[in-house]
Amino acid sequence: xxxxxxxxxxxxxxxxxxxxxxxxxxxxxxxxxxxxxxxxxxxxxxxxxxxxxxxxxxxxxxxxxxxxxxxxxxxxxxxxxxxxxxxxxxxxxxxxxxxxxxxxxxxxxxxxxxxxxxxxxxxxxxxxxxxxxxxxxxxxxxxxxxxxxxxxxxxxxxxxxxxxxxxxxxxxxxxxxxxxxxxxxxxxxxxxxxxxxxxxxxxxxxxxxxxxxxxxxxxxx
Amino acid sequence: xxxxxxxxxxxxxxxxxxxxxxxxxxxxxxxxxxxxxxxxxxxxxxxxxxxxxxxxxxxxxxxxxxxxxxxxxxxxxxxxxxxxxxxxxxxxxxxxxxxxxxxxxxxxxxxxxxxxxxxxxxxxxxxxxxxxxxxxxxxxxxxxxxxxxxxxxxxxxxxxxxxxxxxxxxxxxxxxxxxxxxxxxxxxxxxxxxxxxxxxxxxxxxxxxxxxxxxxxxxxxxxxxxxxxxx
Numbered sequence: 001x002x003x004x005x006x007x008x009x010x011x012x013x014x015x016x017x018x019x020x021x022x023x024x025x026x027x028x029x030x031x032x033x034x035x036x037x038x039x040x041x042x043x044x045x046x047x048x049x050x051x052x053x054x055x056x057x058x059x060x061x062x063x064x065x066x067x068x069x070x071x072x073x074x075x076x077x078x079x080x081x082x083x084x085x086x087x088x089x090x091x092x093x094x095x096x097x098x099x100x101x102x103x104x105x106x107x108x109x110x111x112x113x114x115x116x117x118x119x120x121x122x123x124x125x126x127x128x129x130x131x132x133x134x135x136x137x138x139x140x141x142x143x144x145x146x147x148x149x150x151x152x153x154x155x156x157x158x159x160x161x162x163x164x165x166x167x168x169x170x171x172x173x174x175x176x177x178x179x180x181x182x183x184x185x186x187x188x189x190x191x192x193x194x195x196x197x198x199x200x201x202x203x204x205x206x207x208x209x210x211x212x213x214x215x216x217x218x219x220x221x
Numbered sequence: 222x223x224x225x226x227x228x229x230x231x232x233x234x235x236x237x238x239x240x241x242x243x244x245x246x247x248x249x250x251x252x253x254x255x256x257x258x259x260x261x262x263x264x265x266x267x268x269x270x271x272x273x274x275x276x277x278x279x280x281x282x283x284x285x286x287x288x289x290x291x292x293x294x295x296x297x298x299x300x301x302x303x304x305x306x307x308x309x310x311x312x313x314x315x316x317x318x319x320x321x322x323x324x325x326x327x328x329x330x331x332x333x334x335x336x337x338x339x340x341x342x343x344x345x346x347x348x349x350x351x352x353x354x355x356x357x358x359x360x361x362x363x364x365x366x367x368x369x370x371x372x373x374x375x376x377x378x379x380x381x382x383x384x385x386x387x388x389x390x391x392x393x394x395x396x397x398x399x400x401x402x403x404x405x406x407x408x409x410x411x412x413x414x415x416x417x418x419x420x421x422x423x424x425x426x427x428x429x430x431x432x433x434x435x436x437x438x439x440x441x442x443x444x445x446x447x448x449x450x451x452x
Binding site for chain 2: 003004007008067068070071072073074075076077079080083084087088161164165166167168169171172179182183186191192195196198199202203206207209210211214217218
């Protein structure tokens with residue numbers, strides 16, 4: 001028991017590394033704030049393209065893109081980008097590599113969610129909107145997208161949480177986010193308490209959101 | 222000896238180098254075996270633990286369901302990589318060392334169990350109360366009613382989301398490379414540094430696709446044919 005307290009919940013270590021971990025948490029937060037909107041926007045555009053394009057080839061290509069990047073483990077994608085692209089002679093910056101990797105991966109997932117939402121909006125909504133004189137873009141922006149988003153809000157939130165959890169893989173390319181900072185701190189103090197503290201911080205950040213989604217989904221049924 | 226190459230030739234030499242690919246393909250295939258074994262272990266143990274937890278939760282006893290809900294919440298909220306690090310780098314400090322394979326398997330099984338419990342529980346909740354009541358009034362015990370009546374029907378609802386979750390969890394086996402588990406990504410990455418050529422990474426990525434695309438296609442086909450039923 002004392003062993004666990006000393007190694008996992010060592011108060012002195014907690015106090016010592018807390019400021020560093022806060023910095024790491026800040027990196028995690030701004031990284032999430034950067035990649036989530038990119039993923040949401042590209043996913044929405046992709047979903048709109050798939051549901052509204054008249055070109056069969058275009059639709060097929062978009063579907064292949066979605067399936068391709070859903071089959072690709074995100075860590076493999078990130079490592080391929082970050083360690084592969086420099087062989088072309090261009091040192092890709094870390095943030096850029098993370099953003100590109102996350103965009104390719106997340107847009108596919110967000111696209112699937114948005115597509116389900118858009119397909120669940122009755123056709124009559126579009127027809128009614130068009131017949132009142134709204135243009136196609138106005139119809140999408142004011143009628144279809146708001147309703148579609150409301151229908152899939154819990155799934156969108158769930159996906160956003162997955163993205164925040166996924167930012168931990170940026171530690172592999174030495175982005176100083178929460179997990180990376182905790183690992184570095186662990187090797188400095190030779191005590192695993194920083195990792196436990198990081199885990200607790202992730203819990204504090206994400207548990208309320210997970211709970212909230214569970215409540216929303218229970219209410220939806 | 223260096224013949225000047227055109228841009229395209231250079232690109233192919235760098236990323237699709239047949240010589241390098243041939244050299245490292247056997248290693249990568251060995252890594253793929255580890256990835257596959259890990260996927261099977263995680264799927265079996267994760268779904269099984271999830272099923273048991275959902276059964277415990279359905280007992281309706283507060284002392285039983287609160288810990289299950291907490292378990293499900295914690296393992297859905299924690300990033301899998303963090304769990305992996307805790308198991309592999311922190312547990313040895315309390316004399317609980319484990320191999321990279323065990324740590325990856327354990328961490329991802331727990332994550333999958335948490336999601337499986339939620340899906341199966343949602344399935345159980347969607348059943349009309351009459352199902353359980355009818356089973357009980359036939360003389361079945363609570364456990365019999367659960368196993369023979371409620372769970373089979375709950376699975377109808379739970380399996381489609383569960384299948385997608387299994388796929389997304391076993392994609393995380395690539396995380397094992399971070400703790401030096403010699404699966405595809407780890408081998409590809411070190412082969413790239415050893416050979417100074419990114420072909421093994423490209424090849425590794427291709428192997429992942431060859432592994433996952435059939436699983437995804439099969440799952441889709443299976444869900445659409447076997448698990449679709451008219452309400």
